[in-house]
Amino acid sequence: MVRLNERLKKIYDQVRPGESVCDVGTDHGYVPLALLESGISEKVIMSDISAGSLLKCKENAEALLPDAAPFDLRQGSGIEVLESGEVDTVIMAGMGGMLITEILGKDYHHSHSFKRYILQPRKHVGRLRYWLLDNDFTVVHEDLAREGKFIWPILTVESFGRALFVNADPDDIEFEYPLTLLDHRNEHTEEYIKNALRLERLKLESKSEGSLTTFKELRTQKHRVERLEYMAERL
Ligand SMILES: C[S@@+](CC[C@H](N)C(=O)[O-])C[C@H]1O[C@@H](n2cnc3c(N)ncnc32)[C@H](O)[C@@H]1O
Known part of the structure; x- marks a missing residue:
């Protein structure tokens, strides 16, 4: 059975039944494997820029879900490994917020071809929120998850825009600590x-x-x- 810690379980919980998913920067592959195992997703793609990480993911997949082989493993950067609209939801977790903006910002039409993103940035969450708003993405759900001594934000994002206010700065505290954190409050x-x-x-x-x-x-x-x-x- 695939075991998920609190952070990975909260990411998993944001995927809706029946959605196809690509986990970018999958490394160990636990979230997509858990989605396959539970049947929440029938189609999962596991991708990583690193051959070593992808090998680890393949070994985990074969050990944990031998009956689900062959697995769709793709080596490459960001969402470049995907055809436009190929999956419903893209997960990017455990990566820097600025790297996530670089990946999404490479090709507006390609990044907007996926309906939902589940993003768990390690740094620069304020700048990521600013960038998302400025690039026609909307945060529809906020979560916080504990992992050891850290509490990480998890943003569920949909691909539609709202007009951006003027005179905003990416370093404004409103992006780091939006009031929506109170609307979506939890134990952390x-x-x-x-x-x-x-x-x-x-x-x-x-x-x-x-x-x-x-x-x-x-x-x-x-x-x-x-x-x-x-x-x-x-x-
Ligand atoms: C800290 S691990 C996170 C693993 C997993 N997603 C998690 O949240 O536990 C970050 C992973 O992102 C991968 N990565 C870094 N830059 C990437 C990029 N541009 N495209 C795809 N994967 C990338 C790394 O190789 C590494 O496996």
Whole structure:
């Protein structure tokens, strides 16, 4: 039986029954293998840029689901391994947020040919959210999952756009900690927000003491703290 930790299980849970899936950067392949095993997806593609990762995935697949062979394993970068519209849902997990934007940004029509994405960035989630909004993708579900000492965001994204506001900056805290995190709160939300608030307060303290801090930097940092205080009061 394929075993999933909390992070992988929450990614798995975002796939709807009957959807075909490609897991980009699959490495161990556990999520697509679990989807095949449970019958949630009949068609899964496992892809990775690394031959070593793909070999690991193949060995796991043959050991865990010998009856499901042959497996659709593809080596290559991002969604280049797919024909346009070839699957319903693309998963990209455990990759940097900026790498995800590079993969999606290569070809607008190709990336919009897939209906849904399940994205679990390791870094730069604010910049990823900004980029998605700016490129006609909409976050329809937010989740948080614990893995060891980390709490990771998981974004379910659909391929339709809403008009972007003006004067936004990719580093704005609103993209890192959107209010939708409160709408989709779970057992990790309080710790996630309070940790962020603690770190941002420490930064404010050190910026307040720094003689080189500009007024604008101080105001921005104060805004970051107040934003998180606003969210913490509504947990
Ligand atoms: C940290 S692992 C994540 C594995 C799994 N998705 C997870 O969330 O547990 C990142 C994987 O992404 C793969 N990767 C990195 N850049 C990639 C790209 N441009 N296209 C496809 N895979 C990539 C790496 O080879 C590696 O196997």
